[in-house]
Amino acid sequence: MINEKKIIQEIKKFYWKKEPYIKQNWGNWFHSISAYVGRIKPAFAHWLIKIATKKNDVVLDPFCGVGTVLLECDLLDRNSIGIDLSDYAYRICLAKKDRGGLAKEIKYLNNIKLKYTKKISSVPEFVKEFYHPKTLKEIIELRDLFLKDKKDFLLGCLLGIIHGHRNQHLSMRTGYIIPYIPKPKPKIVYKNAVEKMKDKVTRMYKDEIKVKSKIKVLNQNVLEANLKDNSIDTIISSPPYYNTIDYVHANRLRLWFSGVDFDQQKKLSRELIQDRYTYEEEMTKVGRKLYKCLKKKSLLIFILGDVHFSKNNTVNTASVIEKIYLDIGFKKKALINDEIPANRTTIVKFKGQKALDKKKQKFDRILVMSK
Numbered sequence: 164m165i166n167e168k169k170i171i172q173e174i175k176k177f178y179w180k181k182e183p184y185i186k187q188n189w190g191n192w193f194h195s196i197s198a199y200v201g202r203i204k205p206a207f208a209h210w211l212i213k214i215a216t217k218k219n220d221v222v223l224d225p226f227c228g229v230g231t232v233l234l235e236c237d238l239l240d241r242n243s244i245g246i247d248l249s250d251y252a253y254r255i256c257l258a259k260k261d262r263g264g265l266a267k268e269i270k271y272l273n274n275i276k277l278k279y280t281k282k283i284s285s286v287p288e289f290v291k292e293f294y295h296p297k298t299l300k301e302i303i304e305l306r307d308l309f310l311k312d313k314k315d316f317l318l319g320c321l322l323g324i325i326h327g328h329r330n331q332h333l334s335m336r337t338g339y340i341i342p343y344i345p346k347p348k349p350k351i352v353y354k355n356a357v358e359k360m361k362d363k364v365t366r367m368y369k370d371e372i373k374v375k376s377k378i379k380v381l382n383q384n385v386l387e388a389n390l391k392d393n394s395i396d397t398i399i400s401s402p403p404y405y406n407t408i409d410y411v412h413a414n415r416l417r418l419w420f421s422g423v424d425f426d427q428q429k430k431l432s433r434e435l436i437q438d439r440y441t442y443e444e445e446m447t448k449v450g451r452k453l454y455k456c457l458k459k460k461s462l463l464i465f466i467l468g469d470v471h472f473s474k475n476n477t478v479n480t481a482s483v484i485e486k487i488y489l490d491i492g493f494k495k496k497a498l499i500n501d502e503i504p505a506n507r508t509t510i511v512k513f514k515g516q517k518a519l520d521k522k523k524q525k526f527d528r529i530l531v532m533s534k
């Protein structure tokens with residue numbers, strides 16, 4: 164039997180905001196394989212899992228993004244199932260599961276003999292603009308090789324250095340989270356992709372990581388996923404909230420290298436839950452599905468935020484979801500407000516949204532419900 168009261172008391176202690184968990188880069192290096200807009204902090208996931216679940220439980224994250232909850236579950240000896248429709252997010256989840264070990268990965272990279280036979284004439288201009296032609300040829304050859312040899316970790320690392328502002332990144336100087344063409348356009352220099360990969364792989368293996376992973380990842384629409392009734396011990400997730408983030412546009416370059424061309428990206432954009440007007444309807448369907456697969460008396464924990472549609476129209480998404488999920492049959496256990504430090508700028512403007520008023524308090528809202 165889970166002790167709901169104790170779990171809620173413990174969540175309210177906000178352990179993730181204390182030392183050493185408060186540190187920006189707390190957590191296993193595998194969390195840093197690649198960037199993702201809207202990713203939750205590993206320490207936050209760590210504490211929610213630690214408090215609300217037990218060893219060997221099955222935890223479901225139906226909107227798992229790059230697998231922060233999944234990796235923390237694994238490190239804490241919980242089994243996990245993650246679902247995300249984004250091919251890029253899925254690739255990074257697979258990378259976090261693939262634990263070949265540093266020596267093996269470096270040996271594989273050392274044995275690569277690039278052929279430079281891949282043609283880049285058909286690569287879209289938007290992609291070409293970021294790279295020296297020789298670097299681009301190398302990236303595409305490596306990408307295809309990793310796919311052929313099922314080197315998930317290496318492919319994840321490649322996507323992780325595909326663009327950014329540091330010397331370790333393969334593109335010209337651009338954003339690490341979101342790619343854009345800077346003005347004036349920086350000089351494009353050749354970067355040796357295999358050498359950069361060796362550096363990246365070595366960085367990711369700075370911490371110890373267990374070889375065996377208990378993560379199951381599904382690259383699907385959550386509404387189509389096959390989840391057994393009454394099989395999940397706890398649901399922990401940070402779902403999208405309304406149209407706050409465009410997960411396709413923000414990840415357009417990494418999605419392209421994951422094999423999703425710009426036409427397919429338009430389709431993906433329509434399929435993801437990120438439309439202001441259909442959001443509540445879609446999340447209702449998700450709620451019904453989650454209710455069925457969750458075990459009786461088990462918890463659903465959602466981390467949600469507020470949406471500022473205009474100056475005087477702020478929507479507390481957690482309260483909206485709470486009402487919808489009460490109708491489905493869930494019981495409310497708590498809605499905990501976790502104040503976000505002012506220096507954390509996670510919100511990306513999207514489709515005519517207003518920028519956040521800096522003076523306004525910002526919160527992560529932790530909604531706890533049970534079946």
Ligand SMILES: C[S@@+](CC[C@H](N)C(=O)[O-])C[C@H]1O[C@@H](n2cnc3c(N)ncnc32)[C@H](O)[C@@H]1O
Pocket residue numbers: 199201202203204225226227228229230231232246247248249252383384385386400401402403410434435436437
């Ligand atoms: C807030 S992000 C999750 C971030 C994640 N917690 C992390 O740390 O990486 C929400 C995710 O929901 C995914 N998503 C949106 N609609 C979906 C759907 N219908 N089926 C599956 N995934 C979906 C998006 O691709 C996005 O990765």
